[in-house]
Amino acid sequence: MHVLQAKVNPHSMREALELLPNELLQLLALRHGQGAAILPPEITRIHMDFALKWNEGHFGPRYDSLPGGSFLDGKRKERAVRLTGRRRRKFWKTCLPRLKFWNPAIPMLVNRSENQSGPATMSIYFRQTATGAGLVAAAAKNMVPLAQQPHSSTTGECPAPAPEEGERVVTIDMKNRHSDAIYDEFMQKTGATVVAPTPDEQVEMQQIEELREKAAVDRAIMKKYIDDKRREERMLAQARQEAEAIRMANQ
Template identity: 55%
Template sequence: MVNPGTRMNLLRALLALRHGPGAAILPPEITRIHMDFAIRWNDGHFGPRKFWVNCLPRLKFWNPAVPMIVNRSTKQEGPATMSIYFRQLSADETASTSTSATATPGGPKKPVLTGLSALPLAQQPRSSVSGEFPAPPAGEGERVVTIDMKNVHSDRILEEFLAKTGARLVKPTPNEEVEMRQVREREEKGDADRVIVKAFMDDKRKKQAMLEKIKQEADAIKAANQ
């Protein structure tokens, strides 16, 4: 049986992944997300780096089927750009999305793979730390929307991303809100307990140091009288 402390730590990690900046569901037209920025955070690349660390994991959690490529390079003077690839909807798909009340016989058609998504996996771009895979141009049946991330705060990047993609924010359920409150209360109690323990240990070390000093002085007096 998992002890309460371990369970709470696992719950905290799961809730942190499920909810927070970047927790959003992308529309089905988005086929991939590609980020290009420098490895180091200076020269205007801090915002993109923070978005990658804080927001992209949640986006990936809620949209596991959407490839999210991070191409970093050593060129600090280079641009920091996010490229969002959209699949162009066919006339039939556009009509089906506007008339959601009707259903075609045999169920909905599977989305057609277009552009890079139609390539074999080995030929598709992948994340790199050497600038090996910059954002490619839009393929047939695709369009690309870009976001200039250089010298932009991560919050502003997220706002522009949500506006341009039409992503739907994910809100915690009532049960998750209760769990999140329990996690916060446990963290606050842990902080208070750590303050108490630190004060106790500091006092204990101070007393031990005083006793050691007294012992050394006594040994010195004893040695002088011999």
Template identity: 60%
Template sequence: MVNPGKRMHILQALLALRHGPGAAILPPEITRIHLDFALKWNDGHLGPRKFWKTCLPRLKFWNPAIPMLVNRTSDQSAPAKMSIYFRQASLDSNTPSALTTKLTPSTRARGRRERVVTIDMKNVHSDEILSEFMTKTGATLIHPTPDEQVEMRQIEELNEKAAIDRSIMKKYIDDVKREERILAIARQEADAIKMAND
């Protein structure tokens, strides 16, 4: 049987992956997502980096069939952008969306058109990136079930209890170390007095 503490940690990690920013189901028209940003967080790349770390794992969890590619460059001055590719069965050449549609080599071979929507992520907070992403894709948010809400509350209560237990244990350890220091000083003083009297 799995240790209850270990089970709670696994459950906590799973719930964190299933719910939170980025937990959404994308529409079937989306074929792939590309993210381009710099390796380091400075020069306006903090928002894209945070989106990649917090939101993208949840998006991938709920949409495993959609390729999500991340290209990171060492050039901090490079733009940070997200490209979202939408499948289009047929287009009337007079529609406005037909003007923004580009035929990529891979789609040309399959006889299918793709519309590319880009999001400029440079100097933008990750929450704003996610909000624009949700608006432009029309993704459906995932909400926790009642059972998951109960489990999340239990984990939160356990975390609060663990924080109290940690503070109590830290105080105990600090008190023990202080007493050991006092005893060590007292021994040194006793040894010094004994040597002075001999």
């Protein structure tokens, strides 16, 4: 029996979603979707470098394609981001965590800065033929204190390093590009293998989607009920005020 079948049988679809274990929802969202892929063993690390804000071409690493795409001018694009930004997937907050989930041993760093005019680049490091010197360098790197090792940053202090001995780097220009295009190029250049949901997970994901759709209907019905009730209360209050005004005028 699926977890959903054991948990869900209330009157309200909104209550049904609330009864689902958060861990199940989070795990399904993390395990599958854009970014759920196994990277080849040659990849040693991934580094993303872009600005803190979306403008000046830095929307690709942060947002999906905007309504109207590249045909929007600056003000219309800014408005589109304000209206849709919260609903849009952020490449580095959805794809990267999924990649990390399926490839936990590969370092994945994000370096953001206030330099809006700077580049937005993803660097993918590949291991070349493992030489004795390369193995020694890797061992030395592992001996570096944790505080001195590269880490993610919001102040631009950890830019993409040069490839080490025995490494080569492939870059992806993310500036003025949408996240889907970035992801497609990433998959093509890395040769990653997409992870498909298991049959049981497909069933659970379908059940969750159906519950969400029914919950949306449930919320719409409840909203209409509340709006109608408030409108009736306003009409009654207005009628009382008019009746009181008439009574006062006739005194």
